[in-house]
Amino acid sequence: MYRYDAHDQQLVNExxxxxxxxxxxxxxxxxxxxxxKPLRLQNGLYxxxxxxxxxxxxxxxxxxxxxxxxxxxxxxxxDRGYAHWSTxxxxxxxxxxxxxxxxxxxxxxxxxxxxxxxxxxxxxxTTADHLAGVARDELEDPRPYCEIIRQWxxxxxxxxxxxxxxxxxxxxxxxDRAAVRVHDIGLRIVEDPDGPGARGFEILVGGGxxxxxxxxxxxxxxxxxxxxxxxxxxxxxxxxxYGRRDNKxxxxxxxxxxxxxxxxxxxxxxxxxxxxxDSALELTDEELARVSGFFASPAYEALESxxxxxxxxxxxxxxxxxxxxxxxxRLHKQPGYSVVxxxxxxxxxxxxxxxxxxxxxVAEIADAHGFGQVVVTHEQNLVLPxxxxxxxxxxxxxxxxxxxxxxxxxxxxxxxxxxxLDYCNLANARSIPVAQEISESIDxxxxxxxxxxxxxxxxxxxxxxxxxxxxNIGILxxxxxxxxxxxxxxxxxxxxxxxxxxIVGPAxxxxxxxxxxxxxxxxxxxxxxSADERFVDYYRRVGAKPFKELLYARS
Amino acid sequence: xxxADGSLNVQVSPAITGRSIIRDGALVRDEWTxxxxxxxxxxxxxxRDVLVSSARWRRxxxxxxxxxxxxxxRLQTDELAASIADDVGHLALIEIHVHKFVDGxxxxxxxLLRMRHGFTGELRATGDVLPDQLFFMRxxxxxxxxxxxxxxxxxxxxxxxxxxVVYQGAEDQAPLYRRRALG
Ligand code: SF4
Numbered sequence: 001m002y003r004y005d006a007h008d009q010q011l012v013n014e015x016x017x018x019x020x021x022x023x024x025x026x027x028x029x030x031x032x033x034x035x036x037k038p039l040r041l042q043n044g045l046y047x048x049x050x051x052x053x054x055x056x057x058x059x060x061x062x063x064x065x066x067x068x069x070x071x072x073x074x075x076x077x078x079d080r081g082y083a084h085w086s087t088x089x090x091x092x093x094x095x096x097x098x099x100x101x102x103x104x105x106x107x108x109x110x111x112x113x114x115x116x117x118x119x120x121x122x123x124x125x126t127t128a129d130h131l132a133g134v135a136r137d138e139l140e141d142p143r144p145y146c147e148i149i150r151q152w153x154x155x156x157x158x159x160x161x162x163x164x165x166x167x168x169x170x171x172x173x174x175x176d177r178a179a180v181r182v183h184d185i186g187l188r189i190v191e192d193p194d195g196p197g198a199r200g201f202e203i204l205v206g207g208g209x210x211x212x213x214x215x216x217x218x219x220x221x222x223x224x225x226x227x228x229x230x231x232x233x234x235x236x237x238x239x240x241x242y243g244r245r246d247n248k249x250x251x252x253x254x255x256x257x258x259x260x261x262x263x264x265x266x267x268x269x270x271x272x273x274x275x276x277x278d279s280a281l282e283l284t285d286e287e288l289a290r291v292s293g294f295f296a297s298p299a300y301e302a303l304e305s306x307x308x309x310x311x312x313x314x315x316x317x318x319x320x321x322x323x324x325x326x327x328x329x330r331l332h333k334q335p336g337y338s339v340v341x342x343x344x345x346x347x348x349x350x351x352x353x354x355x356x357x358x359x360x361x362v363a364e365i366a367d368a369h370g371f372g373q374v375v376v377t378h379e380q381n382l383v384l385p386x387x388x389x390x391x392x393x394x395x396x397x398x399x400x401x402x403x404x405x406x407x408x409x410x411x412x413x414x415x416x417x418x419x420x421l422d423y424c425n426l427a428n429a430r431s432i433p434v435a436q437e438i439s440e441s442i443d444x445x446x447x448x449x450x451x452x453x454x455x456x457x458x459x460x461x462x463x464x465x466x467x468x469x470x471x472n473i474g475i476l477x478x479x480x481x482x483x484x485x486x487x488x489x490x491x492x493x494x495x496x497x498x499x500x501x502x503i504v505g506p507a508x509x510x511x512x513x514x515x516x517x518x519x520x521x522x523x524x525x526x527x528x529x530s531a532d533e534r535f536v537d538y539y540r541r542v543g544a545k546p547f548k549e550l551l552y553a554r555s
Numbered sequence: 556x557x558x559a560d561g562s563l564n565v566q567v568s569p570a571i572t573g574r575s576i577i578r579d580g581a582l583v584r585d586e587w588t589x590x591x592x593x594x595x596x597x598x599x600x601x602x603r604d605v606l607v608s609s610a611r612w613r614r615x616x617x618x619x620x621x622x623x624x625x626x627x628x629r630l631q632t633d634e635l636a637a638s639i640a641d642d643v644g645h646l647a648l649i650e651i652h653v654h655k656f657v658d659g660x661x662x663x664x665x666x667l668l669r670m671r672h673g674f675t676g677e678l679r680a681t682g683d684v685l686p687d688q689l690f691f692m693r694x695x696x697x698x699x700x701x702x703x704x705x706x707x708x709x710x711x712x713x714x715x716x717x718x719x720v721v722y723q724g725a726e727d728q729a730p731l732y733r734r735r736a737l738g
Contacts, residue, residue: 007720011720011722158666
């Protein structure tokens with residue numbers, strides 16, 4: 001993984017000093033809360049319902065075990081012994097004290113981490129496929145480009161006060177696990193259609209959820225990779241000048257793309273880009289090689305393929321282990337190795353929470369059985385990217401002891417839920433208790449296993465932090481005369497066939513929503529063509545009608 | 556450097572001495588005179604260098620250019636670089652009035668004036684100009700700043716030196732990856 005040199009380290013150290021000074025001036029009253037707010041936001045410090053929340057950047061989700069242990073230490077020393085993975089591969093602490101934040105940043109800087117631009121109207125953490133570097137369907141590892149984008153965007157002097165937040169995601173695989181089509185900019189690494197072997201990017205702009213959900217529009221089929229930064233700069237420059245600033249709900253770049261139309265937007269970007277494409281922004285081969293070098297594959301042993309063995313376990317008589325293998329491992333590009341997915345969605349727990357002891361435990365496993373790396377997914381789970389398949393059973397046992405072996409990754413109870421009314425002052429309704437209730441209602445592992453691949457997302461208001469539009473099943477909390485109601489949406493998809501879910505019918509009351517979800521799941525199981533027809537495939541084939549009939553017939 | 560006031564310990568009251576400007580790491584007295592849109596242009600002996608709105612500049616361009624002194628134009632936040640691009644060769648000062656510091660359009664305006672339109676005169680920020688944004692402003696090509704009146708000059712001068720390392724290229728430096736390559 002990327003390691004800081006003296007420049008990188010100096011920069012985060014200076015950031016700690018700068019923020020320490022800003023906090024001191026805030027506490028002494030030299031700066032007002034209004035002036036301080038954008039400064040603290042650009043350092044990931046939010047004001048939530050009860051306290052400050054600190055969001056720490058995990059560039060493209062990748063952590064060393066030393067970093068993971070530092071996060072555990074911060075959770076113990078400055079918080080209440082736990083932390084929370086965010087939907088953008090970052091980590092959040094819910095109870096830090098303002099006066100402690102400079103010290104927390106110093107702890108982070110000591111392990112090459114920071115909280116820069118994890119909030120605010122600036123370019124946020126660039127996210128990537130959580131299987132980057134190990135996926136079988138990967139054309140090229142996206143992480144070197146993410147790191148190059150991270151450095152370009154860190155304290156970019158021109159783009160620190162954009163109309164609104166700005167999120168970039170990169171994938172190098174044909175399966176889109178990075179949800180690039182629902183980002184402000186989505187980048188897909190593709191082959192040059194004209195020159196085999198040369199790589200570049202397909203550029204998608206203006207995706208996003210929130211109040212006006214949009215699937216990104218294609219602005220360029222192919223951009224040679226050396227032009228990556230000049231093209232990004234051109235897009236941001238057009239947006240910074242012409243994005244709306246009069247209404248924060250119309251300020252994202254998707255609204256500008258809507259207003260101009262994608263053709264006119266593209267024309268403006270290309271016109272700007274022509275001016276700067278051959279400037280110092282052009283990436284050098286040396287820099288690409290320098291950064292790529294940090295992401296070379298670890299020293300794998302030469303092993304036989306373990307695919308048949310894994311298949312055998314998944315179907316084998318040890319059902320507990322088999323279910324875990326089926327749901328929580330992924331095929332690795334390297335023969336004899338597996339990718340282990342760690343579920344942070346245990347039944348009855350808040351989705352995405354993890355305790356300090358669990359973090360330390362995961363670090364121990366990654367050191368003992370992997371190459372000392374852990375990845376955070378945008379579904380708020382963890383990945384151990386390089387586990388020898390022959391050690392899967394031992395790893396599973398250790399995860400069980402840590403209560404991190406819930407066999408549900410990518411399944412119906414692997415729910416993405418926003419903080420909702422329990423923590424968020426914008427919420428209309430609770431999210432986490434609904435998630436808990438749904439996962440408790442699916443109490444039979446065979447049933448969960450049968451349901452197969454399925455995403456379920458819950459947001460507590462139309463700001464859509466739980467990405468409900470792109471859940472195969474999406475739930476949105478709304479307020480009807482002071483009462484919590486929940487809209488049910490079906491058919492959303494964040495992947496390569498990105499789609500926005502559609503509302504099935506009238507909203508459900510708090511005590512009826514979990515039952516409605518169960519009705520939807522039962523119907524799918526009873527009527528699908530075969531176990532190979534995923535929930536979303538079934539929905540695409542039959543539409544909302546059968547669901548509607550069953551859901552609303554009874555009342 | 557005209558009008559230098561020197562020492563930071565001197566309390567300069569803008570009301571009495573005219574505007575104070577941060578330039579080249581120090582607080583200096585401003586040599587420019589703002590002329591309201593409907594006020595007559597002053598004779599050269601009363602005010603040599605005059606600053607006007609872009610509307611006034613367009614209206615009285617000929618008179619401004621022939622009176623002998625230097626001319627500066629003040630842009631509002633919503634007046635983007637393209638609006639003055641053809642005129643920059645005539646101007647010794649472009650001042651951008653920052654309406655609200657969180658409205659970051661002016662950063663792009665500054666960069667485009669410098670790199671696209673070749674403006675080499677003084678580029679100044681006034682209005683809602685706060686210490687914690689000066690570092691970014693300078694990187695985008697601003698070289699003088701009128702701090703909002705309630706802000707401390709010492710803090711501002713310190714903030715200008717916040718970082719000794721920058722990653723990306725701007726109006727001051729090439730990207731780090733080009734400098735790293737040089738060793
Ligand atoms: S979706 Fe709404 S309720 Fe949930 S975290 Fe976002 S703003 Fe808060």
